[in-house]
Amino acid sequence: MAHNITDSFDSYDPIDQDINNEPMILQMGPSHPATHGTVRFTLTLEGEKVLKCETEVGYLHRGFEKECEAATWTQVFPYTDRLNYVSPLLNNFGYALAVEKLLGIEVPDRCNWIRTLMGEISRLSDHLTSIGAGALELNAMTAFLYAIEGRELVWDLIEQVTGARLTVSYGRVGGLKDDLPEGFAENWKYVRARLIEIHAYTNKLLTRNRVFVDRMAGTGVISPEMAISYGYTGPMLRSTGVDYDVRKDHPYFKYGEVDFDVPVGSSGDNFDRYLVRMEELVQSIRIIDQCLERMKPGPINTDDPRVMLPNKERVYNSIEGMIAHFKIVFEGLQVPPGEVYSYTEAGNGELGFYIVSNGTGKPWKIHVRSPSLIMMGGVHKLFEGGLLSDIIPTFDTVNMIGGECDK
Amino acid sequence: MAKKLIDFVQKKFASEVLHTHSRLGNDTVTVKRDKLVEIVRELRDDPSTQMDYLRTITAVDYLPRQPRFELVYVLYSMKHKHMLILRVMLEDSDAVAPSLHTLYGTAGWQEREVWDMYGIRFSGHPDLRRVLLYEEFEGHPLRKDYLKQASQPRVELLARERDSVEEFNIYVNDRPSSGSRDQ
Amino acid sequence: MGLEHQLPEVITTRLETAVGWARKHSLFQYPFVTACCGMEYMATAAARYDIARFGAEIPRFSPRQADLLWVVGTVNHKLAPFLRRIYEQMAEPKWVIAFGVCASTGGFYDNYATVQGIDKIIPVDAYIPGCPPRPEQVIDALLKLQEKIQAEPWDKYAYEEKMRQREIDGIIPAPPLFQRPE
Numbered sequence A: 001m002a003h004n005i006t007d008s009f010d011s012y013d014p015i016d017q018d019i020n021n022e023p024m025i026l027q028m029g030p031s032h033p034a035t036h037g038t039v040r041f042t043l044t045l046e047g048e049k050v051l052k053c054e055t056e057v058g059y060l061h062r063g064f065e066k067e068c069e070a071a072t073w074t075q076v077f078p079y080t081d082r083l084n085y086v087s088p089l090l091n092n093f094g095y096a097l098a099v100e101k102l103l104g105i106e107v108p109d110r111c112n113w114i115r116t117l118m119g120e121i122s123r124l125s126d127h128l129t130s131i132g133a134g135a136l137e138l139n140a141m142t143a144f145l146y147a148i149e150g151r152e153l154v155w156d157l158i159e160q161v162t163g164a165r166l167t168v169s170y171g172r173v174g175g176l177k178d179d180l181p182e183g184f185a186e187n188w189k190y191v192r193a194r195l196i197e198i199h200a201y202t203n204k205l206l207t208r209n210r211v212f213v214d215r216m217a218g219t220g221v222i223s224p225e226m227a228i229s230y231g232y233t234g235p236m237l238r239s240t241g242v243d244y245d246v247r248k249d250h251p252y253f254k255y256g257e258v259d260f261d262v263p264v265g266s267s268g269d270n271f272d273r274y275l276v277r278m279e280e281l282v283q284s285i286r287i288i289d290q291c292l293e294r295m296k297p298g299p300i301n302t303d304d305p306r307v308m309l310p311n312k313e314r315v316y317n318s319i320e321g322m323i324a325h326f327k328i329v330f331e332g333l334q335v336p337p338g339e340v341y342s343y344t345e346a347g348n349g350e351l352g353f354y355i356v357s358n359g360t361g362k363p364w365k366i367h368v369r370s371p372s373l374i375m376m377g378g379v380h381k382l383f384e385g386g387l388l389s390d391i392i393p394t395f396d397t398v399n400m401i402g403g404e405c406d407k
Numbered sequence B: 001m002a003k004k005l006i007d008f009v010q011k012k013f014a015s016e017v018l019h020t021h022s023r024l025g026n027d028t029v030t031v032k033r034d035k036l037v038e039i040v041r042e043l044r045d046d047p048s049t050q051m052d053y054l055r056t057i058t059a060v061d062y063l064p065r066q067p068r069f070e071l072v073y074v075l076y077s078m079k080h081k082h083m084l085i086l087r088v089m090l091e092d093s094d095a096v097a098p099s100l101h102t103l104y105g106t107a108g109w110q111e112r113e114v115w116d117m118y119g120i121r122f123s124g125h126p127d128l129r130r131v132l133l134y135e136e137f138e139g140h141p142l143r144k145d146y147l148k149q150a151s152q153p154r155v156e157l158l159a160r161e162r163d164s165v166e167e168f169n170i171y172v173n174d175r176p177s178s179g180s181r182d183q
Numbered sequence C: 001m002g003l004e005h006q007l008p009e010v011i012t013t014r015l016e017t018a019v020g021w022a023r024k025h026s027l028f029q030y031p032f033v034t035a036c037c038g039m040e041y042m043a044t045a046a047a048r049y050d051i052a053r054f055g056a057e058i059p060r061f062s063p064r065q066a067d068l069l070w071v072v073g074t075v076n077h078k079l080a081p082f083l084r085r086i087y088e089q090m091a092e093p094k095w096v097i098a099f100g101v102c103a104s105t106g107g108f109y110d111n112y113a114t115v116q117g118i119d120k121i122i123p124v125d126a127y128i129p130g131c132p133p134r135p136e137q138v139i140d141a142l143l144k145l146q147e148k149i150q151a152e153p154w155d156k157y158a159y160e161e162k163m164r165q166r167e168i169d170g171i172i173p174a175p176p177l178f179q180r181p182e
Helices: A005-018 A064-069 A073-081 A088-103 A107-138 A140-164 A184-207 A209-214 A224-229 A236-241 A271-293 A312-317 A317-330 A371-383 A388-398 A402-406 B002-014 B036-047 B107-116 B164-173 C009-024 C038-047 C080-089 C099-107 C133-151 C159-168
Strands: A024-028 A042-046 A047-058 A339-345 A349-357 A365-369 B019-020 B030-031 B053-061 B069-076 B082-090 B096-098 B121-123 C029-033 C068-072 C096-097 C126-128
Touching: A042 A388, A047 A371, A047 A388, A064 A073, A064 A365, A073 A088, A088 A107, A088 A339, A088 A349, A107 A140, A107 A184, A107 A271, A107 C038, A140 A184, A140 C038, A184 A209, A184 A271, A209 A271, A209 A388, A224 A236, A224 A371, A236 A271, A236 A349, A236 A388, A271 A388, A312 A317, A317 C068, A317 C133, A339 B053, A349 A371, A349 B053, A349 B069, A371 A388, A371 A402, B002 B019, B002 B030, B002 B036, B002 B082, B036 B069, B036 B082, B036 C133, B053 B107, B069 B164, B082 B096, B107 B121, C009 C133, C029 C038, C029 C080, C038 C068, C038 C133, C068 C080, C096 C099, C096 C133, C099 C126, C126 C133
Parallel strands: B030 B082, B096 B121, C029 C068, C068 C096, C096 C126
Antiparallel strands: A024 A042, A042 A047, A339 A349, A349 A365, B019 B030, B053 B069, B069 B082
């Protein structure tokens, strides 16, 4: 264009000189509705553009590792529940796998099938919460209510199996707390139908919604090399195009025997992460169906006497049973000394447990490699250069869970 | 898992390796502290190993034993899908290690967490401060000589908690009579 | 004193009942959500167990516009000054619900990082035990709090005045008030 509209701005120079244009420092403090859990960002803004972002976490640090050093191996299970509290079963089973590696015991087949199944049910709850809360932050309240209804149905299933909705402590070293109840398969059919409906509704409401796509596409972009260098895993990494999923690359439980796809995105922005999570919902439903078909009846706990409590008839009627029960409960499982790093795929990425044992009934050290803390180390890269209002969808799709981040 | 990672490190840095083992499928190499950055850089850049992903950095405190601390680095390769655990022993009086923040973006925060919890310094780290606890906190909680319940409150705590059951009874069941409302 | 103390008793009791009724059915809440209990709070506020039917509908995400502070989840020493500041920013009348055992007494995290109960920092009106509490428990606590609000005389809502009243009545010796740092 020959005549540019900004040419007329030259006459405004004297006014411009009076305008104070230093960047503004804004605290997005620990108690903020958009930060799920408590994270504090100190943003340096120029207008609405974020120049620099300093993240501060630790507002939910509850001393998980120190508490675990004072508890026996089985008493650690409730603490692991509260790590990633939207998918507690995945944490339980990850920890149980690590201790079983140290002990060198194998669990029976049915236990692995149930662990796979309940893990995927928990993953459903995680993704529904992330999508629902993300929609809520972007003012799509209806999608939030649908996702929470889906999550309530999943929690009903979890309650039938384990007895609690949220913090379940269902896994045990060497097995599980209880077998699946009788009506589980019928209940799953009903919940499955409803979940597929909810997935379809949420898809219709959000995926091609102009406002939603405008806010999510193209924001919070990260390149694959940056993502690997900053240690991202899970849906964050898969949305950039790197095909890394612990369930496929290093199969554990029964993931090697079920058939499922891993959705991989391409552009590393928020919209891809949303689509990856929506597709993982469908794949989880597929895994659960296959598990229920292929599971055969059998024992669910290993029969290793070092680890398993004897059954109640023996405990009350024989002295050996009572002593075994007493020693296992009071002194804890005697795990041979050594260390192990074992990793599984949690809702947010790779959840690793580095466990050191010194031969007694209490762990010497448990380190949690939590995906959320690692992601918060690199999240300033996602915010810088974008607008203030892009922080909201980016932070939602990062899905930082406070309990996992701050341990 | 093949022991080729252990062989790789032993071939290139034979003088630095103190101990290796492969128990429970985790290949582990114990190295000396001095050339740690070169070893990790070799592991990251060499095309046969390509350990481009630092899974975690953590430390273990074996208090009655010297050397007291053991720094653990877990490395992984996205391409070859193999994992290696590197361990460095540190004394109590000399708990300093070189920082890897130039090699991996995630090392910055992981090292801050180790400093926060164990008190191991990382030389060359641009910004070594606490990440999970607050700056006024004294001590390093995951050390074995830190008492679990030794809390350091930031806000003055009230000497006595209010008892809401008592208050509920006052306001709901036994209302004060109208005469006592004058001040 | 204000006009309300010069009116005859019969009018003020009716007025108090009306004011109590209005206050309890229109609570603006500030959910100070930290941890796992936040998931149950979300579930209580969503479609299946709805707290909007009791009037506690809108989360006002600013303490200056809220009257009910829900402290949901664990509060640790790093977060304690922020909680105290948010409580002080709320305008009276204000009430506090401690949601979950971590907020009530510290839960099973008895260590260096956790405050053993937020009643050591701010005054609390209702405690909800549970880890996390079921939504039915939360609704029960909300109804009990509403009963309490209904029964409160309307000039006694300030914390200092409540404490002074208990000291006057000789129930307990007055605890120290907040010590502001110099």
